[in-house]
Amino acid sequence: xxxxxxxxxxxxxxxxxxxxxxxxxxxxxxxxxxxxxxxxxxxxxxxxxxxxxxxxxxxxxxxxxxxxxxxxxxxxxxxxxxxxxxxxxxxxxxxxxxxxxxxxxxxxxxxxxxxxxxxxxxxxxxxxxxxxxxxxxxxxxxxxxxxxxxxxxxxxxxxxxxxxxxxxxxxxxxxxxxxxxxxxxxxxxxxxxxxxxxxxxxxxxxxxxxxxxxxxxxxxxxxxxxxxxxxxxxxxxxxxxxxxxxxxxxxxxxxxxxxxxxxxxxxxxxxxxxxxxxxxxxxxxxxxxxxxxxxxxxxxxxxxxxxxxxxxxxxxxxxxxxxxxxxxxxxxxxxxxxxxxxxxxxx
Amino acid sequence: xxxxxxxxxxxxxxxxxxxxxxxxxxxxxxxxxxxxxxxxxxxxxxxxxxxxxxxxxxxxxxxxxxxxxxxxxxxxxxxxxxxxxxxxxxxxxxxxxxxxxxxxxxxxxxxxxxxxxxxxxxxxxxxxxx
Numbered sequence: 321x322x323x324x325x326x327x328x329x330x331x332x333x334x335x336x337x338x339x340x341x342x343x344x345x346x347x348x349x350x351x352x353x354x355x356x357x358x359x360x361x362x363x364x365x366x367x368x369x370x371x372x373x374x375x376x377x378x379x380x381x382x383x384x385x386x387x388x389x390x391x392x393x394x395x396x397x398x399x400x401x402x403x404x405x406x407x408x409x410x411x412x413x414x415x416x417x418x419x420x421x422x423x424x425x426x427x428x429x430x431x432x433x434x435x436x437x438x439x440x441x442x443x444x445x446x447x448x449x450x451x452x453x454x455x456x457x458x459x460x461x462x463x464x465x466x467x468x469x470x471x472x473x474x475x476x477x478x479x480x481x482x483x484x485x486x487x488x489x490x491x492x493x494x495x496x497x498x499x500x501x502x503x504x505x506x507x508x509x510x511x512x513x514x515x516x517x518x519x520x521x522x523x524x525x526x527x528x529x530x531x532x533x534x535x536x537x538x539x540x541x542x543x544x545x546x547x548x549x550x551x552x553x554x555x556x557x558x559x560x561x562x563x564x565x566x567x568x569x570x571x572x573x574x575x576x577x578x579x580x581x582x583x584x585x586x587x588x589x590x591x592x593x594x595x596x597x598x599x600x601x602x603x604x605x606x607x608x609x610x611x612x613x614x615x616x617x618x619x620x621x622x623x624x625x626x627x628x629x630x631x632x633x634x635x636x637x638x639x640x641x642x643x644x645x646x647x648x649x650x651x652x653x654x655x656x657x658x659x660x661x662x663x664x665x666x667x
Numbered sequence: 668x669x670x671x672x673x674x675x676x677x678x679x680x681x682x683x684x685x686x687x688x689x690x691x692x693x694x695x696x697x698x699x700x701x702x703x704x705x706x707x708x709x710x711x712x713x714x715x716x717x718x719x720x721x722x723x724x725x726x727x728x729x730x731x732x733x734x735x736x737x738x739x740x741x742x743x744x745x746x747x748x749x750x751x752x753x754x755x756x757x758x759x760x761x762x763x764x765x766x767x768x769x770x771x772x773x774x775x776x777x778x779x780x781x782x783x784x785x786x787x788x789x790x791x792x793x794x795x796x797x
Contacts, residue, residue: 373738427694
């Protein structure tokens with residue numbers, strides 16, 4: 321990640337650069353606030369460590385200028401200064417600094433404060449934006465109802481169950497579960513690139529049309545890959561990419577778009593595959609009625625080692641009551657919604 | 668405004684009291700060669716900054732005195748020369764007083780200049796640390 325150091329003192333600038341580069345950051349140094357502000361305006365820096373007292377624009381003024389900008393993403397600012405005392409800390413934070421560190425810095429504290437900054441940046445509006453994007457993509461395909469809401473619940477349940485499994489305990493922690501919940505709604509985002517004539521076709525797709533439909537996995541995967549490359553600090557984007565790209569792969573190698581096999585399919589893709597199919601089976605479509613849970617379960621069991629990873633099938637079996645509960649909850653919400661609409665129409 | 672002289676007497680300090688080497692090395696992530704380069708650069712800059720500061724004191728330009736003292740305080744603290752940072756802080760505080768007190772500023776500057784001399788005398792022994 322890129323970081324902007326704003327410091328007119330050569331020694332401090334060198335020491336900060338030395339430490340930050342060792343932490344893995346790419347460092348640019350500006351010698352005063354004016355130069356720094358030009359860098360910030362380029363949009364290439366979202367982490368800034370700035371001195372307070374500098375010739376020209378001070379660090380305090382720089383904070384105020386950054387906060388008064390109406391465009392661009394959030395810029396996380398750490399004020400690093402020789403000014404001590406509560407009054408100065410209040411002035412610094414009031415000007416818009418996120419953190420206030422006094423010189424001399426310790427490398428350990430600096431690294432910790434920067435990690436906090438990275439976390440904040442990573443979380444910025446992300447949850448709402450992701451789900452809004454997913455809903456927007458889904459809105460073209462009106463028959464799927466509350467598919468995204470159910471899908472993320474199923475993914476969360478499966479990931480939670482796998483987190484108790486010795487094979488997955490080191491991989492699937494609380495953050496992994498949260499990221500599955502966050503990113504799984506993006507699995508079909510590539511459908512925005514599929515023509516209406518195919519996506520909304522009421523009947524069965526021809527083999528040629530199906531080939532085009534299959535491209536949605538690649539489209540989604542590539543789109544999210546390009547976003548992930550621009551934000552390498554956001555690990556959830558890599559998970560979103562993996563899910564979009566691989567949720568139609570099968571462990572027997574018969575899936576698409578690549579035909580990956582077994583564990584070469586990312587775990588998140590294998591989880592999303594089962595969640596997606598379960599929801600498709602238990603939901604009504606133009607071409608079929610909703611299957612009940614018992615039939616869906618039977619189909620999923622029959623696909624163990626073929627379509628689905630056996631560990632994930634086991635997780636599904638262990639938590640089938642939770643799957644059923646989610647399925648029923650969203651069905652009753654749909655019924656309630658329809659009833660309310662009828663009452664309003666008749667009023 | 669009184670002129671800065673070097674009449675103040677201070678007890679000689681050991682090298683450890685002039686420079687906190689473990690703290691400096693922590694900040695340099697244990698890179699001795701880098702620590703030495705920073706010290707050399709700091710010494711070079713310090714001499715020029717001190718001369719400029721003394722000229723500003725003698726000229727009664729307290730704004731400039733405070734600015735230079737603040738700069739030295741920050742870089743001295745960064746290279747872990749804590750007594751030097753503290754005496755620079757005293758100069759800055761005296762220069763920033765709302766009611767100017769020449770005597771206090773001159774005394775603070777004399778103490779600071781003495782500390783600079785100690786630092787210059789002691790630090791060359793660190794040139795072999797790398």
